[in-house]
Amino acid sequence: MQSEENKLSMEKNKKRRLKTPAQLTALENFYNDHKYLTEEMKSELAEELELTEKQISGWFCHRRLKDKKLMNDEVGANGRQDRSSGVIQDRGSGLVQDSCGSTKHGDYRYLDPKEVESHGLYNHEFSAADMTYAQRNNHHYAENDSATDNTSSESCSSLQDRLLPQGQDQYDMEPSSHLMPNGSLPPLNPKGANNMGYKPSGYLKVKGEIEHVAITAVKKQLGNHFQEDGPLLSVEFDTIPPGAFEGQIADLANEGYYAANPALPNSPEVSAAKKQSSGSRYDSYFTKLRSQDSHKEGSDFGSLHGPDLQDKKPHKHINQRASFHSFTNHLPHKNSSLDLYVDSTGEASAYNGAKNHRMGTKHGFEGMRSDSASNPSDHYEENAVAVKQIDSLLHLYNNINLKNVQKSEYVKSKPSNLVHKSQIYLNAEEKGLTKRMAKEEKFNGDRKLKKQYHDPDGIKVLSNEKMVAKRAKVDPFQQYDVKQTPVSDLEPRKVQRSAAEMPSSFSEDETAETSSSVD
DNA sequence: TTGTGTTTTATTGCCTCC
DNA sequence: GGAGGCAATAAAACACAA
Numbered sequence: 354m355q356s357e358e359n360k361l362s363m364e365k366n367k368k369r370r371l372k373t374p375a376q377l378t379a380l381e382n383f384y385n386d387h388k389y390l391t392e393e394m395k396s397e398l399a400e401e402l403e404l405t406e407k408q409i410s411g412w413f414c415h416r417r418l419k420d421k422k423l424m425n426d427e428v429g430a431n432g433r434q435d436r437s438s439g440v441i442q443d444r445g446s447g448l449v450q451d452s453c454g455s456t457k458h459g460d461y462r463y464l465d466p467k468e469v470e471s472h473g474l475y476n477h478e479f480s481a482a483d484m485t486y487a488q489r490n491n492h493h494y495a496e497n498d499s500a501t502d503n504t505s506s507e508s509c510s511s512l513q514d515r516l517l518p519q520g521q522d523q524y525d526m527e528p529s530s531h532l533m534p535n536g537s538l539p540p541l542n543p544k545g546a547n548n549m550g551y552k553p554s555g556y557l558k559v560k561g562e563i564e565h566v567a568i569t570a571v572k573k574q575l576g577n578h579f580q581e582d583g584p585l586l587s588v589e590f591d592t593i594p595p596g597a598f599e600g601q602i603a604d605l606a607n608e609g610y611y612a613a614n615p616a617l618p619n620s621p622e623v624s625a626a627k628k629q630s631s632g633s634r635y636d637s638y639f640t641k642l643r644s645q646d647s648h649k650e651g652s653d654f655g656s657l658h659g660p661d662l663q664d665k666k667p668h669k670h671i672n673q674r675a676s677f678h679s680f681t682n683h684l685p686h687k688n689s690s691l692d693l694y695v696d697s698t699g700e701a702s703a704y705n706g707a708k709n710h711r712m713g714t715k716h717g718f719e720g721m722r723s724d725s726a727s728n729p730s731d732h733y734e735e736n737a738v739a740v741k742q743i744d745s746l747l748h749l750y751n752n753i754n755l756k757n758v759q760k761s762e763y764v765k766s767k768p769s770n771l772v773h774k775s776q777i778y779l780n781a782e783e784k785g786l787t788k789r790m791a792k793e794e795k796f797n798g799d800r801k802l803k804k805q806y807h808d809p810d811g812i813k814v815l816s817n818e819k820m821v822a823k824r825a826k827v828d829p830f831q832q833y834d835v836k837q838t839p840v841s842d843l844e845p846r847k848v849q850r851s852a853a854e855m856p857s858s859f860s861e862d863e864t865a866e867t868s869s870s871v872d
Numbered sequence: 873t874t875g876t877g878t879t880t881t882a883t884t885g886c887c888t889c890c
Numbered sequence: 891g892g893a894g895g896c897a898a899t900a901a902a903a904c905a906c907a908a
Binding site for chain 1: 882
Binding site: 368369370371389410413414419421538 | 893895896897901902903905
């Protein structure tokens with residue numbers, strides 16, 4: 354009833370209406386895992402969010418455009434300086450650079466530009482860093498490649514089991530076989546996806562090929578250090594003296610692709626990977642990260658890498674990765690739906706690292722503050738309700754995921770890039786992040802101070818609670834009356850971008866996932 | 873307070889695929 | 891031809907500096 358009324362009123366009111374924070378959060382999180390909606394998803398989302406399907410479609414459409422636009426911006430801003438590992442770049446991009454520097458579709462003529470673009474490769478954007486991460490998580494990727502766009506490692510495991518023999522990673526099985534005799538990478542050939550008896554069609558086919566090449570490229574660059582049947586990057590290195598790479602780190606702060614740059618064999622990323630590669634260290638690393646968390650932004654990295662950068666680059670790296678897991682977690686011992694709101698900075702945000710950085714600052718805190726000042730109780734109600742709404746949406750989301758897994762037709766027919774694309778975007782935006790850091794610095798400092806003030810013990814609390822805490826600072830005597838309110842009744846966002854764009858910390862999902870892969 | 877720039881939302885047209 | 895997606899555009903909402 355109310356939903357219908359809302360929709361009617363919305364249609365009557367031609368004036369554009371801003372989505373509520375809860376709606377945006379739900380949309381963002383859903384978008385993180387599903388760039389493209391099925392009819393079912395759309396209708397359910399529309400119902401849950403009390404929006405029209407048209408609005409849902411439109412939002413996702415624009416969201417994709419936004420991603421793409423950000424992508425283009427970051428690529429343009431970073432120029433081609435990060436393309437030192439050209440083979441990877443060009444392979445990944447699907448574009449081949451000829452001797453004159455012009456680009457053309459070479460061996461990738463099989464690729465549908467549209468599909469390539471939707472992978473975030475349209476603008477030559479397939480960084481080594483992306484691929485490094487892809488390689489680290491190729492198990493995860495394989496799931497997506499082989500089964501569904503459902504990013505849940507749990508929900509798609511059955512499909513994966515069916516499609517991949519004994520949980521083997523199709524790309525890890527014979528990585529060297531992907532290399533040409535001269536060590537170069539073979540051209541993309543969709544037909545190559547047949548090796549495992551599983552032949553993804555259309556989108557998934559292309560996707561698999563791209564990742565396939567990407568992963569292979571990284572493995573190639575890792576050379577002998579990569580162990581096919583062992584933990585990722587399972588190489589024992591000599592202990593690196595403290596501060597040995599601080600100089601490099603400083604330089605690399607402005608580079609997003611160094612991870613797989615052969616010119617930097619001792620790059621901090623590699624050393625970090627080394628640490629992460631061995632199970633115990635890796636586990637302890639992220640266990641530490643988890644426990645000390647999410648609130649002490651970057652502080653834990655200080656002991657690992659160096660003072661300032663850890664606060665930014667590595668942490669952002671981690672944060673961004675984690676975000677799209679926030680809605681994909683189906684393991685009971687892992688993140689709850691409420692964890693969706695928890696992030697390392699105290700702001701709620703989604704996948705958009707670079708932009709979120711700004712948004713989280715502006716909207717997440719200051720917007721919140723001003724909002725609180727104006728109407729604190731409303732704000733609390735809004736967020737309290739938002740938590741419930743998100744929780745509710747989580748169920749919706751899980752249901753949809755489950756349905757998707759069960760719907761093999763959907764898997765076959767529906768193109769989806771999902772995590773892969775998210776990953777690409779995340780890393781691309783991450784690169785741009787460094788450019789904005791200076792501008793954001795003062796905000797961050799301010800924010801951190803305030804955070805510490807409100808959360809001195811680093812106790813994991815909902816950002817909503819933090820919102821309350823922040824507001825409480827403004828109005829410490831306010832009593833809150835939490836009432837259940839329909840999403841559509843929520844006050845239009847004042848912190849519209851905050852909840853949807855959390856620079857999250859490493860998700861437990863990923864941690865566990867990686868750990869399990871090590872095991 | 874106001875002007876300006878940015879972001880978000882809505883609309884429309886075109887294209888591709890089935 | 892319909893559905894879905896992308897791109898361009900306009901306009902509202904918002905943020906921010908002067």
